[in-house]
Amino acid sequence: MTIALSIQDVHVTLGHNEVLKGVSLDAAPGEFVTLLGASGSGKTTLLNVIAGLQHVHRGHVLFDGQSVERRPPRKRKVGVVFQSYALFPRMSVGENVAFPLRAAGRPKAERRRIAQEMLDLVDLGGMADRTTDSLSGGQQQRVALARALAANPGILLLDEPMAALDKQLRERMQVEIKRIQQRVGITTLSVTHDQAEAMTMSDRVAIMHHGRLIQVDTPEQLYRRPVNEYVASFLGEANLFPADGQGPLGSGMTDRATGTAVIRPEDLVVLDPRQGADRWHVRGVVSLLSFQGSRFRLELATPGGQTVVCSLPPHTDVSLLLPGSEATLGCAEPRHVHIIDTTEAGRLVELAA
Numbered sequence: 001m002t003i004a005l006s007i008q009d010v011h012v013t014l015g016h017n018e019v020l021k022g023v024s025l026d027a028a029p030g031e032f033v034t035l036l037g038a039s040g041s042g043k044t045t046l047l048n049v050i051a052g053l054q055h056v057h058r059g060h061v062l063f064d065g066q067s068v069e070r071r072p073p074r075k076r077k078v079g080v081v082f083q084s085y086a087l088f089p090r091m092s093v094g095e096n097v098a099f100p101l102r103a104a105g106r107p108k109a110e111r112r113r114i115a116q117e118m119l120d121l122v123d124l125g126g127m128a129d130r131t132t133d134s135l136s137g138g139q140q141q142r143v144a145l146a147r148a149l150a151a152n153p154g155i156l157l158l159d160e161p162m163a164a165l166d167k168q169l170r171e172r173m174q175v176e177i178k179r180i181q182q183r184v185g186i187t188t189l190s191v192t193h194d195q196a197e198a199m200t201m202s203d204r205v206a207i208m209h210h211g212r213l214i215q216v217d218t219p220e221q222l223y224r225r226p227v228n229e230y231v232a233s234f235l236g237e238a239n240l241f242p243a244d245g246q247g248p249l250g251s252g253m254t255d256r257a258t259g260t261a262v263i264r265p266e267d268l269v270v271l272d273p274r275q276g277a278d279r280w281h282v283r284g285v286v287s288l289l290s291f292q293g294s295r296f297r298l299e300l301a302t303p304g305g306q307t308v309v310c311s312l313p314p315h316t317d318v319s320l321l322l323p324g325s326e327a328t329l330g331c332a333e334p335r336h337v338h339i340i341d342t343t344e345a346g347r348l349v350e351l352a353a
Ligand SMILES: Nc1ncnc2c1ncn2[C@@H]1O[C@H](COP(=O)(O)OP(=O)(O)OP(=O)(O)O)[C@@H](O)[C@H]1O
Pocket: 014, 015, 016, 017, 019, 037, 038, 039, 040, 041, 042, 043, 044, 045, 046, 193
């Protein structure tokens, strides 16, 4: 049974630190939501609040509409996978997975059956009798996931579960865990500071900063429509330009250009300098050109001291773009430019959200 989660205006103070400053977040049944933020932003604290490991000083936590603030962790039906997996070394793989069922006093035959089902689910069907230290990092992590799911929790919490894996394995496991999560259909809250992981796995991502959620949205909306400069720069690379409605950004790009324009590297193109004058453009000297397999990365140093990052398709003729040469960049598609409203009115809208 998968359940809906609602966090309402949660405040937590630890020592003199107000670690959560009024966090509100809902997750629908079966939804995968990721908390993404820099170290110390409060992600783990929020996860602990849901698991019942952290007391809430103000606000409410509801599972399927029921307040759970007074419910102890073992009665919350929450499955947790930690970064360190925390497998029991003296138990076999099967015993590890069956552990939560044993703790709940379930009969042996049932424990065996469910443990086997869970191991099949994570593609470790033949490994029940192995010792945990004979498994690879990725396999150990799947055992931890099987164990977290064994007691049929209503919510799954993932606390940086991929952090200990190398990059290649991490990418494989992201897809793998997402596949299992979808198959089980369990409401999942994950914590990470890896933006690629958040984008790959989540239905929605909640950007956390200094104990607040600043934007909760689909990965695509966060990338295309960030509410402020922090989100724009945190998720993917962003070129930020002032847009005051008067300058070239106002004329060539959009008619509501007041604030900060966000232009993603892949939305910039190289212009012929003779053609650039009548549309928005930026001039400078190429400071870096590097081939990265599927794209070229070009960095342009402007006279104003800004570094503009541009990502070009792999078949671009770059013979005139060598470092030291002058270049002009323009916007491929003006409608792809996103304007963050940094005026007083815009800030008020953001504060109210
Ligand atoms: N017991 C405590 N007393 C005082 N401050 C604490 C305590 N525990 C955590 N903090 C502070 O609370 C803030 C949030 O910590 P939290 O672990 O939730 O952040 P995080 O986003 O999960 O960080 P990380 O990515 O590094 O795990 C940090 O500034 C941390 O120093």
